[in-house]
Amino acid sequence: MENQENKPTPVAPGPGYPIAQPPYGHPQYAMGQGFPENKGTPVAPGPGYPITQPPYGHPQYATGQGFSGTPGQPPFIIQGYPGTYGAPPVQGQPNGPPAAMWMPPPAPIPDCPPGLEYLSQIDQILVHQQIELLEILSGFETNNKYEIKNALGQRIFFAAEQNDCLTRMCCGPSRPFTMKIVDNMGQEIIELIRPLRCSNCCCPCCLQELEVHSPPGQPVGYIKQNWHPCLPKFTIQNESQQDILKIVGPCVVCSCCSDINFEVKSVDEKTIVGRISKQWTGFVREAFTDADNFGIQFPQDLDVKMKAVMLGACFLIDFMFFEHTGQNQQRVGVW
Secondary structure (H helix, E strand, O other): OOOHHHOOOOOOOOOOOOOOOOOOOOHHHHHOOOOHHHOOOOOOOOOOOOOOOOOOOOHHHHHOOOOOOOOOOOOOEOOOOOOEOOOOOOOOOOOOOOOOOEOOOOOOOOOOOOOHHHHHHOOEEEEEEOOOHHHHHHOOOOOOEEEEEOOOOOEEEEEEEEOOHHHHHHHHHHOOEEEEEEOOOOOEEEEEEEOOOOOOOOOOOOOOEEEEEOOOOOEEEEEEEEOOOOOOEEEEEEOOOOEEEEEEOOOOOOOOOOOEEEEEEOOOOOOEEEEEEEEOOOHHHHHHOOOOEEEEEOOOOOOHHHHHHHHHHHHHHHHHHHOOOOOOOOOOOOO
């Protein structure tokens, strides 16, 4: 039996010679540790060799973080996707997927209904009604939907009518409705309520009205039609039903290849302070759809509540004069 004293002593390898590696499948390959002779001493990789990566399915792949052995490494990015893997895309980014561009949310304003801060920074609103293919193909009236944008084309709000099929079919453009206006977070900002009223000026005691609530359940203003034998006229009132502004439209609410303007004036109707314009959208769209585009102009320093009421007046004008009737005809005046 050989004595322990005569047992050969391991000799350290010379420079440039690799240390003997354990056999393939050794558990230390997965752990990245040293060899059995160097227990507890990790072996640093040589220049140019990557640190051992975690196996596929490791949580770090899902969160978009770097590998466990590479602190400070930038997150894992997939080409063509704006952000780390697994994170939702940011709408409106130049390299992002096609989506609506939302106006950045402004800072809160004291004594301002939540959500109306968007209106404090602008003096113009663009209202685009969406085209409904079902309505074009079937002829059945559907709930109206609108995109509300600023002058840069950034979406501020989205409006959708809430109504039942029977009311839409029986009452047509004169139908009562509730319209919800939400912001980019899906929070309801404005609620418009239109009761059932007479559709022409032959009944001066039952003319058109619209209530504007912001937030829902809290009235901030009213739009009421004024009787006039020829002109469409409306009064914008505050929450106390005090007259603030007037709206006066043309005698013939019809035009070819040009816009139709409803002037927003002072209470005495001597000063023009804004405008609601129905924009010409082309022969095909005007002939085969009732999807309209509007532009609203007002002073930038106007109370945001009155701006919201003017937005409601735009929807009321659209329903009264630019929605098709049962015979697919459009009204051309107050009669």
